[in-house]
Amino acid sequence: MTAGGIPGREREHEADRPRVGRPPKRAVGRAPAGFVLLAALAVAFLAIPLIGLVLRTPWRRLPSDLVAPGVPTALRLSLECSLAAVAVSALLGIPLAWLLARVKFPGRNLVRALVTLPMVLPPVVGGVALLLAFGRRGLVGQWLDRWLHVTLPFSTTATVMAEAFVAMPFLVITVEAGLRAMDRRYEDAAATLGAVRWTTFRRVTLPLIAPSLGAGAALCWARALGEFGATITFAGNLPGSTQTMPLAVYLALETNPEAAIALSLVMLILSLAVLVALRDRWFPTS
Amino acid sequence: MSLEARVQLQKGTLALDAELAVSHGQVAVLLGPNATGKTTLLRALAGLVPLANGRVVLEDAVLEDTEASVRVPTEHRPVGVVFQDYLLFPHLTVLENVAFGLRARGMARGKARGCAAEWLARMGLSAQGGARPKALSGGQAQRVALARALATDPRLLLLDEPLAAMDAGARVELRRDLRRHLASYEGTCLMVTHDPIEALTLADQLIVLEDGRVTQSGAPAHVSAHPRSRYVAELVGLNLFQGRAEGGAIELPGGQHLVAADAGQFSGDVFAVVRPQAVALHRVRPEGSPRNVWRGSVENLDVAGERIRVQVAGAVRLIAEVTPAAVAELHLDDGGPIWASVKATEVTVYPT
Incomplete structure (x- = not known):
C-alpha cells in the first residue's frame, strides 16, 4: 500500500526496512516495582469484569435465552439500526470528510470542531439536543410535523438518527485522515487520463482510502451498536421499534438477569470482532 | 508549430516565466538543474497547475488563455502524462491501468480491455496484464505508464524524468526502448530531464530551463556547441x-x-x-x-x-x-x- 494513507500500515512498512543506522537497542532495564504493581492493577480492573461476564454466562441456558421473547427482535433491530446509521454516516460523512480534507473554506476548523463534538458530548445530552431539534415542538420537528406530518421521536428512524449522531464523527475523522495521507498525484494521473472528478473519486480516491474507510466504518458501527444514552432519550425504549440491544440489556437486568448476561455476551463477541478486524490499524506488528 | 506556450506562474519561491514552441511530431527535451520549474511547467501544460498569466495552444486549439479567461480542464485536454514515479494505480491490474483512460472517456469495458491488451502486447507486456503494478520491475512499470498515457491517443505527450527511477545499468537499454516508442508516436512530445545524456540522445529540440526561465533552445548539437549559460557550458x-x-x-x-x-x-x-x-x-x-x-x-x-x-x-x-x-x-x-x-x-x- 503506497497511498492508502493508513498510519498503521505505514509503520508496518518501516518495520520491514533494514534497521541500518538505528541506535542499538537498549537493554530493557528492570521495571520499577511500583509501576508493575499499578499496571497489573489496571489490567485486572479492565479484565476482571469481562472475565466475570464470561464466567457467569449460563452456557446451558444460552440458546434458550437468546431466543427468549424480545431478544431476537432487539438483536435484529440493533443490527438494522446500526447498519443504517453507518450507511447514513457514510453517505453524509464521506463528502464532509472530503471537504474538510481538500477544500480550504472559512470556518473549516469550526466545522471540524462541531463534527468532533458528539465524540466527547455525553450521549444523553445528544439525545436531549436531538429531541429539542427534531421533537414535535422542536426547531425543525415542528415544521416536519406541520407540513409533512412526520413525527420523528420514538420511532425507528429516531433510533437510527441517535446512533448516527454519536457515531458519524468516528467515520468522518478517520476518512479525513485517510484523504489527507493519500498521495493526491494519483488523482492528477486520473485527470490526465480523462477522468472527470466523479470518476476519479469513485475509481481512484475511494479505492485508495478503502482501508481508512473500512476502519472508520467499523468504528462507527461499533459506536452505533453500543449507543444507549441518545437513543433512550430521543427514541425511547419501545420493544420492536426502538429497543436496541443495550436498552434490552439494561431492562433485562431487572427482570431477567440471565438474559441480560446472554445479550451482553453477544455484544462482547461483536466488539471483539471489530477489534480483530482493526488489529492491523491499532496494533501494527512491531 | 504544434505546441506554443507562454507560462507564467509563481510556486513557492519559484517564479516560472517560460516560453516554448515545439514543432509537430518532434521530441522536445526540457533540460535544467533540479528545482528550476521543469516539473511545474509540465504540470501547467497538463492543466494541473493554473497559469497566473499566459497561453497554451496545442495544434491550433487554445487550452488556456488567461487574457481570454479560457481554461480547458485537465480531463478534457488531449494530453498524456508519464509521471516521474509513474503513479500506476496500485489497486488496479496492469491491464485495468492501461484501460483506465479509455474507460474514463466512455469506451465500453470489453472494447477498452481489448485495446489495452493491444497496447500491452506492443510494449511486450502481454504476460503482465493481470499483475498488480507492485509486482512489476522499474522498466516494466515505465512501459505500462507509457502505454497508459498513449492509449488515449493524446496529441501531446509529457514525460517527467521517465528514466530517473532506473539504475544506471538498465538505463542504456531503457533509453533505447524509449526512443523507439517515441519515434513511433506521431504526436508532439515534451520530456523533462536533468540528465544531459538523455537530453542529447532523445531530443530533436533541446530547451534549457534555469530558474524558471528558458535560457536556450534549439537543436541539441547547436545548443551544446553554443552554450549561453554557465550551466550548459559545464554540461558540455x-x-x-x-x-x-x-x-x-x-x-x-x-x-x-x-x-x-x-x-x-x-x-x-x-x-x-x-x-x-x-x-x-x-x-x-x-x-x-x-x-x-x-x-x-x-x-x-x-x-x-x-x-x-x-x-x-x-x-x-x-x-x-x-x-x-x-x-x-x-x-x-x-x-x-x-x-x-x-x-x-x-x-x-x-x-x-
Missing part, C-alpha cells in the same frame, strides 16, 4: 566567456581581454567558448604565438577519462584538460603560480 564541458567584442578582441567583465581570430566579425555583446583541451598550462610565462596568456593558480584537479581537468583560478577562471604526465612534470599541485594560454584560433565567438 566548455569554457564559456561573455563580453564585448571590439576590434578583434573581447573585453571580459573583469577588464581582461580575450583575443579571438574571428572576433573581428562581431561587435557588441558576444559569447566565446574555448575547449578545455585547447588551454595550455605553463610554469613560466610562455613566449611566442599564443595571444591569450593569463596568470593564475590551480584550484582543483579532477580525473576525466585519461586526462586531468585542471581548474584555474585567477583574473580569468577557466578549465584546462591536460595529460597526467603534464600534471607531474609541471608539479601542478604545488600551489605555485601558473600560466594558462589559449591560441586566438581556438576561440569560438557568437553573438548573445
